[in-house]
Amino acid sequence: MDIKNTDRQYVMNTYNRFDLLIERGEGCYCYDEKGNRYTDLTSGIGVNCLGYCDCGWADAVAKQARTLSHTSNLFYTEPCVKLAKTLCKRTGAKKVFFSNSGAEANEGAIKVARKYSFDKYGEGRNVVVTLRNSFHGRTITTLAATGQDVFHNYFFPFTEGFRYVESGNIDALRDALDGSVCAVMIEFIQGEGGVIAQDKDYIKAVRALCDEKDVLLIADEVQTGIGRTGTLLASENYGIKPDVTTLAKGLGGGLPIGAVAVYEKAENVMGFSSHGSTFGGNPIVCAGALEVLSRIDEEFLKEVVAKGDFARRKLEGAKGVESVSGLGLMIGIKPADGRKSADIVKKGIERGVLMLTAKDKIRLLPPLTITEKQLGDALDILLDILAE
Numbered sequence: 001m002d003i004k005n006t007d008r009q010y011v012m013n014t015y016n017r018f019d020l021l022i023e024r025g026e027g028c029y030c031y032d033e034k035g036n037r038y039t040d041l042t043s044g045i046g047v048n049c050l051g052y053c054d055c056g057w058a059d060a061v062a063k064q065a066r067t068l069s070h071t072s073n074l075f076y077t078e079p080c081v082k083l084a085k086t087l088c089k090r091t092g093a094k095k096v097f098f099s100n101s102g103a104e105a106n107e108g109a110i111k112v113a114r115k116y117s118f119d120k121y122g123e124g125r126n127v128v129v130t131l132r133n134s135f136h137g138r139t140i141t142t143l144a145a146t147g148q149d150v151f152h153n154y155f156f157p158f159t160e161g162f163r164y165v166e167s168g169n170i171d172a173l174r175d176a177l178d179g180s181v182c183a184v185m186i187e188f189i190q191g192e193g194g195v196i197a198q199d200k201d202y203i204k205a206v207r208a209l210c211d212e213k214d215v216l217l218i219a220d221e222v223q224t225g226i227g228r229t230g231t232l233l234a235s236e237n238y239g240i241k242p243d244v245t246t247l248a249k250g251l252g253g254g255l256p257i258g259a260v261a262v263y264e265k266a267e268n269v270m271g272f273s274s275h276g277s278t279f280g281g282n283p284i285v286c287a288g289a290l291e292v293l294s295r296i297d298e299e300f301l302k303e304v305v306a307k308g309d310f311a312r313r314k315l316e317g318a319k320g321v322e323s324v325s326g327l328g329l330m331i332g333i334k335p336a337d338g339r340k341s342a343d344i345v346k347k348g349i350e351r352g353v354l355m356l357t358a359k360d361k362i363r364l365l366p367p368l369t370i371t372e373k374q375l376g377d378a379l380d381i382l383l384d385i386l387a388e
């Protein structure tokens with residue numbers, strides 16, 4: 001079968017795919033149909049945090065698939081409960097709801113915030129403030145939450161009740177927090193927006209302002225969570241505790257999962273029949289996520305930090321690099337001389353290195369298990385391309 005053309009014919013053409021067919025993967029490497037090897041610095045957009053087909057992860061998933069594959073949420077199952085407890089113990093959250101994607105997790109968080117406010121203050125306090133240049137997902141509501149005009153097109157009417165403020169500007173946020181606001185939703189590092197890390201003092205001020213106004217602070221950690229920035233959650237790096245944290249990408253290690261974790265304030269907001277998901281908390285997916293969490297311990301996180309520092313030392317000030325951004329193994333590289341990040345990523349594929357773009361940046365989200373040597377070799381190729 002001509003896979004590429006058949007894809008174009010039968011799969012809805014919502015993606016402008018790279019001209020690369022990936023057939024199999026192992027660790028940080030994947031292979032095309034001709035057997036060519038690529039070092040993957042994308043992790044399937046931050047998903048394969050243990051790399052491709054990690055043995056421990058594959059065993060956990062296969063074992064669960066042979067034991068109990070799916071039951072729905074009408075019954076108790078062990079993997080779901082274990083994962084919820086582990087997540088709470090590791091993050092300080094009180095309760096978790098499992099969904100199947102990042103966008104769904106954010107929808108859940110928005111529901112929590114609106115109900116928290118409704119229960120306490122009644123109707124009319126339902127606006128969620130998000131930051132300009134943010135990205136929160138592709139459903140109608142999370143597109144509305146996304147603070148970029150390019151996403152607010154075609155699909156009208158979008159969900160009401162969103163307001164956008166300039167990121168980093170605490171006065172703008174204070175002005176936006178009138179009596180109609182129930183939540184502020186942020187990414188600690190804007191991923192799709194260009195790997196732009198928020199300032200720590202700004203985040204602390206946002207936390208204080210939300211406390212003062214009894215407005216929930218929702219942290220969208222769909223991309224930054226699960227070890228990516230060198231701490232289990234990026235909120236630890238920023239020294240604050242949100243009221244709601246959303247997770248997805250890295251959590252499943254390669255299977256679809258989303259999670260809404262709530263802290264004290266929102267612990268008891270959602271009751272019977274306030275939310276649901278047929279697949280959410282699926283035993284196989286949860287078994288994979290449990291393996292991911294069991295592997296990301298203190299030692300593992302220290303190595304993520306070390307590998308991130310190593311990459312930054314190599315990249316900063318190198319020929320063709322204007323600036324380096326991000327945290328841990330979430331890395332943004334702005335090419336010098338206005339070179340297009342997409343062109344460089346394309347050249348990377350020809351040279352056997354897979355990378356992402358985020359606006360004008362090259363974005364790297366390598367598997368957290370990549371070795372320094374593997375990362376260094378791939379970065380040498382990138383630096384070669386950048387120096388051309």
Ligand SMILES: *Cc1c(COP(=O)(O)O)cnc(C)c1O
Nearest residue numbers: 101102103135136137191222223
């Ligand atoms: C990827 C992403 C989402 C959307 O996640 P999906 O699983 O694609 O729905 C939401 N927020 C952030 C910050 C993301 O990076």
